[in-house]
Amino acid sequence: MQLRPILSTLRRHKLTASLLVLQAALTCAIVCNVVFMIANRVQRISVPTGIAENELSVIHSAAIEKGENPQARHTADLAVLRGIPGVQSAVAVSYSLPLDQSESSNGICPSKQALDRAMQLNSIEGSGCMEPAVYDGTPGLIATLGLHLVAGRDFRPDEYVSEGKPSVAVVTRALAQHLYPGQQALGQSMYDGDNYIRIVGIVDKFLRPNLRKPGVDDDSMVWPQRPDQSGVLYVMRSVSQDRGRVLQAASAALLKASPGRLIDPKRMQTYTEIRAAYFQRDTTMIGLLIASALGLLFVTALGITGLANFWVQQRTRSIGIRRAIGATRGDILRYFQIENFLIVTGGIGLGMLLAFALNLGLMTHYELPRLPLFYLPIGALTLWLLGQLAVLGPALRAAAVPPVVATRSV
Template identity: 80%
Template sequence: MQIRPILSTLRHHKLTAILLTLQVAFTCAIVCNVAFMVAQRVQRISVPTGIAENELSSIRSRGIEKGENMQAQQAADLAALRAIHGVRSAVAISYSLPLNQSESSSGICPSKEALDRAMQLNSIEGSGCVQPASYDGTPGLIATLGLHLVAGRDFLPDEYVSKGKPAVAIVTRALAEKLYPGRQALGQSMYDGDHFIRIVGIVDTLLRPNLRKPGEDGDSMIWPQRPDSAGVTYVLRSAPADRQRVLKAAETALLKLNPNRIVDPKQMRTYTQIRSEYFQRDTTMIGLLIASALGLLFVTALGIAGLANFWVQQRTRSIGIRRAIGATQGDILRYFQGENFLIVSAGIVLGGVLAVLLNLLLMAHYELPRLPLWYLPIGALALWALGQLSVLSPARRAARVPPVVATRSV
């Protein structure tokens, strides 16, 4: 690459070379951190809920008559909903579903002794107690949601209650491992401060209605408890293509069965819509981050190409002299590409340091995780490729300068 002539030329254009180096450095630092933030957001919106998302839809109903028999109304509603063509199963829940932002939670301990420790510490941290999200519903909830039971069994019909707390529960694998690390959780009796609740089943995954942090997002438990209020949500399972039709038919069936109720159209949603609404801000942020990164890369590419074009115009005479003494078009092309490689490399080295410093700043103020160092070589490769592509056209134009034209310009 003839390093010495390149360095000699750059010494005569110090300010321009330094400015381009700084531009590459800031681009490297920002793009590496933006790529990391995008990856974090994508990982967040891709988190599995554990349920059959593409087959579920929900509709919210609220009775307005006083003294109404809720259990009888729910039984009639479920019978009508299950009779709709395409509905495979239907259950009633109080409200909570993964990612629907309506969470009910309560403290639970693996033993009474753990609860005593939590009271002494005035915190569940370090006590062994956990605060999981709670789900409830009528019989058939496990099958309707499509949960994967990895141990134990589903609830028995006589274990369901309408008032008070049930004596049994099903927990997620994450919650079981947290409550009883290194031990078999199935058959253990948890303590909530008033009652002992026996674990009769363990499901693989069931996400919380509101995400907290990765270590807590899977802490969930299911009660065999029928909803006992005027407001109830019906969850319907059908083929993905039938969900919108099923929702419209469900609204018609519920209002026909009992006109004295409120069916909110805003609460008639497929689960795909529920998930999309929950992650709407994250999706928007991903788009903004990607757009800003691409915009910055585009500006950097323009800067590299513009500088290369300027230098080609300024060096027409020297290019012609080199051609006249035997330099080939390939030599001229490699010269400009090598010059660009050195400038971009200097910017990448400085940019790597700035990327780490920027990440530390984001960690301190926005709780962003530490930037994995393997993002730096990926960013370097991207900027090297961008630099070579940006300088390619000006370098090819320089290589095509004929020696006779350069000689006449002397």
């Protein structure tokens, strides 16, 4: 019943209606892609590491005294750290922790035949070999970090080595599946080009120090090798609220035990701070994307509201005539709501095509994944709701015009 006069009015105002349709289309295309980018960033910064993040704190120490035995110093330091009230356990690691950026990796193949294939291809791609991140540390590393063993066991004391490569390793579930798809990985012997390394345990998750891509971010392995450098990262586990106090006490205790050392204040952190620093750019980008999306929606709402106000002023006489011949306030309100719905729907239809075109450009230049289809109805619902809210004020003012006043207006 309302469509004929609405369509007739829109045909008489083609330029204005077309501009509003184009604005809605651009908003739909941009907002769909921006929301998709925000979701990707949120997914990235929410990735679990597999460790007890809220209970860990780290402190980096480097000896400067010549001739000191690094491993003897580590043993003495760990005894001091474990004596600090609130410290449940402490270990020393050579390199880093998940998301700590300093990564050590090692080429690993499920068999010598797989290594031969990789050498023939001059690449590990398609050979069955992988390049996992490698973690090492003193006894108790798996328990201190809170890694969850899903199969096998932790290392035995006699399996830890001070020089050379260990003969056993604990791998992540993801690495086990990549090396031995459809097989039982526990007990298998991996080959690194020089030695066979037997898998004695599998942990659920242990993220890399540097994220690469979703398919390999969980490819990690732990082997029982004691750090032998003078510089080492001490990891302490305590309850969450004690971490700040533990760090201060650890710094003082280490300097008291051996004044001839350097403690890097930038690497004296809780693990929560390490994670926040790694994802700082992503967090900033999420804020910028949210602000840009809200700003664009606000501008679109202003455009709809402004146009609706203009049309209410232009149609005061026709509104009054409709009221005089029996139209109710609800009829007038629905008129403007349906009109806005038609304009926004036209914009959404064009905007969906533009959204895919924009996503294609982002995929080409920024390696963004393909836009999932379910983002389109989300964008459509958002614009429909925005349009109805934006037009509601002008529509209510139009519906409140008394028939007598409207018919006398010029």
